[in-house]
Amino acid sequence: MRLATIRSAQGTYAARVESDTTVVKIDGYANVGDLLQTENWREVAESASGEEVSFSETDLEAVVPAPKKIVCVGLNYANHIKEMGRDLPTHPTLFVKYPDALTGPFDDVLVPDYANSELDWEGELAVVIGKRARRVKAADAKDHIAGYAVMNDYTMRDYQYRTLQWHQGKSFEKSAGFGPWLTTTDSFEFGGELATYLEGEKMQTTPTDDLVFGPEALIEYISHIYPLDAGDVIVTGTPGGVGHARNPKRYIGDGETVKIEIEGLGHVANKTVFE
Incomplete structure (x- = not known):
């Protein structure tokens, strides 16, 4: 499984990568670092079931934008x-x-x-x-x-x-x-x-x-x-x-x-x- 932080006009969101140009949004999480704070993050990511959204390379944010360390x-x-x-x-x-x-x-x-x-x-x-x-x-x-x-x-x-x-x-x-x-x-x-x-x-x-x-x-x-x-x-x-x-x-x-x-x-x- 691949997880990305995607930029959008409404801000960033965590997503499961389906292909090199499409993702499925993981609702409720602003980025991958935010998602990882959830104990069952893997199950949450795997169960995300929205529509696939296209993205470009420049839509990718640092995958964990603000780690503590x-x-x-x-x-x-x-x-x-x-x-x-x-x-x-x-x-x-x-x-x-x-x-x-x-x-x-x-x-x-x-x-x-x-x-x-x-x-x-x-x-x-x-x-x-x-x-x-x-x-x-x-x-x-x-x-x-x-x-x-x-x-x-x-x-x-x-x-x-x-x-x-x-x-x-x-x-x-x-x-x-x-x-x-x-x-x-x-x-x-x-x-x-x-x-x-x-x-x-x-x-x-x-x-x-x-x-x-x-x-x-x-x-x-x-x-x-x-x-x-x-x-x-x-x-x-x-x-x-x-x-x-x-x-x-x-x-x-x-x-x-x-x-x-x-x-x-x-x-x-x-x-x-x-x-």
Whole structure:
């Protein structure tokens, strides 16, 4: 099952995706995050029975527009760790992204002139929590996952490396395309390709099961620090092939589109617009 947040003239609503262009509205819920607050959200979504409604790519909002927490994981693909000249970690490297950073999966990303000189791409798989997880063991973690989506983690490298704390380069306003929808756990298998394209040129490629710390291990680790609530998001890290690690370095230019595609989850594509 796929679930999306759809924009309309009356506001947004949660919907069950029937095809790449049609949905069925789930009455009473403004977005997928709102739906996930209901304990029986799966049954509610499956039982929605209205007429199919057509939508376009630009009608898609960030699938969970305002999660309470967005927990990001750095250095979590072996090939990316090696290209950055680091050793494999013994514990996850965590930082946060604020909900203000999220935008629709096909929205333009507007970049201010003071932050556009070292703009980089990072394609990532996002895990969406389906029910509260507090001190959960990895063996039980899958029961707390609602599903998965794609995250376009635009990164301002100059801001990121001004200090030892990465957050400031990772959370610019409306810089992270998120979607296109949530694919529930029963409809997705790990191992397919995660690929990032800049203007159609493939920049990153890796199987999604190359993660050092998979979703279950991350939920165990994070939930022993603080609880994860329904609708919270874990962004699991990016593979090798980022522009900052290339020789010579390569960054995103004005008007260039970054597309992230994950087999089994769909794709997001955001055009970069320098303000």
